Amino acid sequence: MKKTDKTAAPEAVAGYLPPAKRRRNPFRRNPNKIKESVLDRCLAVLNIVILLFFVVLVCFPLLNYFSLAFNNGNFNLDVVIYPVRPTLKAFEYVLAGDGAKNFWRAFGNSVVITLIVTVGSNLVEAMAAYPLSKKDCPFKSGIMMFFIITMLFSAGIIPIYLLMSALGLLNTIWSIIFISISNVTHLLYFKTFFEGIPSDIEEAAKLDGASDIQLFFRIIIPMSLPILGSCCFFTIVGTWNSYGSALLFINQSDAGKAAQPLAYYIYLMLQDSSFDKNNPWLAANIQNVEAAAMLASILPILLMYPYVVRYIRGGIQIGSVKG
């Protein structure tokens, strides 16, 4: 308060100075603003400190562990948050050396699985949601019930395991793909979104002679890109990172090894190193090799991070859960 009085007084006396010409001090507080109490300012500082602590809590393990990927294995104990003896040997081993065959095979499996599931699941669910989004869809509640029941009840893993084994899909990537195609949550998201599209647009397109398929793929899908993008994004991240179904359907046989997705490969790598025990370099660098394989496996997801940033900043809202 004192400070504002001091600055206000010369202004009143030295009225001959036109206020427009005076340089505004950027550090001066706005005198009209209600001053924050000491408690509030302490809280604000505490707030930032705690948040930064959370940031450190997230960043430190990541930096510490992934520094190992770039580090010489004999100096792992010295690593804090950056590699002390930088080397790319571990990456070389994983991506181009002895470990490359298994890594790239798992990588390829994951790419194929993720692509097919993302395109297949979202296309199938969007198509199903379109007729269901119409107000006068016949047997609407019955069909919705048909889909929603599968979201609520599952008969456990034995029946699905037996089904896959009867279809001869055990130890193939198709078991993982087929089990992930049906996604009722996304069906509900699509349905909610399509319900918001004005029916005038469809009628206009119909008048212009568009068939139902043209209408759906040329008009409805391009209009639904935001929701389609969100759903595809969630499918990609979920499929890339999940290995629960791989644990179910894929075993350690040769056929199973050929069908491992990448996340499952990382999981297996963690618990038992099937690496060559006779290689002394590998024995010293096993942690570094693991870190390098993990880092290489998350790069495709990190490439999608700009989308996450958009999601956070724009608050893209999907489905009926609204803020």
Next chain:
Amino acid sequence: MKQHEESAAADVAAAIPKPERRPKSDKKGFWHSQWKKVKKHRGVLWFIIPAAVFTLLFSYVPMLGVIFAFKDGADGKFDLSQGDIIWNLTHGAWTFSNFLNIFVDNTFYKAVGNTLLINLFRLAFCFPLSIVIAVMLSELKHQSLAKVILIIICIPNFLSWAIVIGIWAGLLNPSVGILGRVTGHIMAQDAWFKPLAVFFSAWKGAGWGCILFYSAIASIDKTYYESATLEGANRLQKMWYLTLPSILPTIALMLVLNISGMMAAGFEQIYTMMQISTDLHDSQIILDTYLYEISVLNQNNIPFATALGVFNGAIALFLMLVGNAITTRTMKRGLW
């Protein structure tokens, strides 16, 4: 079609003095109107078929597998190595004892206890943490900084559980990990298993979980805060009396959703953590991993494993229905 309707309406109008235009009985009217709708939408209705086929094949056909739960598998009569599914269905006695055996199975009680405990800890720790972080972020003066922080703390959510647990197992490794050299091998200690499971859930999911609350807070009208400031409310009062009540519907909805998922404690996470110290089996086992062990790893009593799976699914269904009833009553919206 229309003419027929109109003539029927005219007949009824002649018979009954009221000008009511409800000529047909309800049942005939229902099928008739559905048929009219089918004809109207015949071009797009087949769009449902692909999704319906996948749902039918991979969700409903397995539900038929429930009948395995009623076969007697105790003395190895039900044996997948002996014949195919049909052979097994036609041989062996029918029984209800599999469901009764669940309740005399000690491992089942341990698994349920661990599942509920881990989920209760999560509810008490991870869930409020997301809300607290969201409130703290929205209190920041520079919202661009808040978004940068949010973007950073969301990173672990995009790592698979294998990687998250791999990172922490590396850090907590007693010989090479930077934290493990101080703490010792806590990942192999009984008492630390559940706290660590909850902590890993928080580390992975808290940032992502708070986006929902953060955007809910961001959508609160800013003029409320201005008037609260003019009335002399301080930061804590604004948080407590303005921010929290405004996002209460979101909190309640997420709370009900969490409670509905009480019986699933995260198969991938717990199973991966169990691989690090396999000697602590009983204190770590949850329903999902128990089910996995008896269904896939050692298939010596498949009917019992099916029964346990069905039982688990039934409890989950019950919790979801209760949750849905609660949200429809109190919040005028369903869970799905």
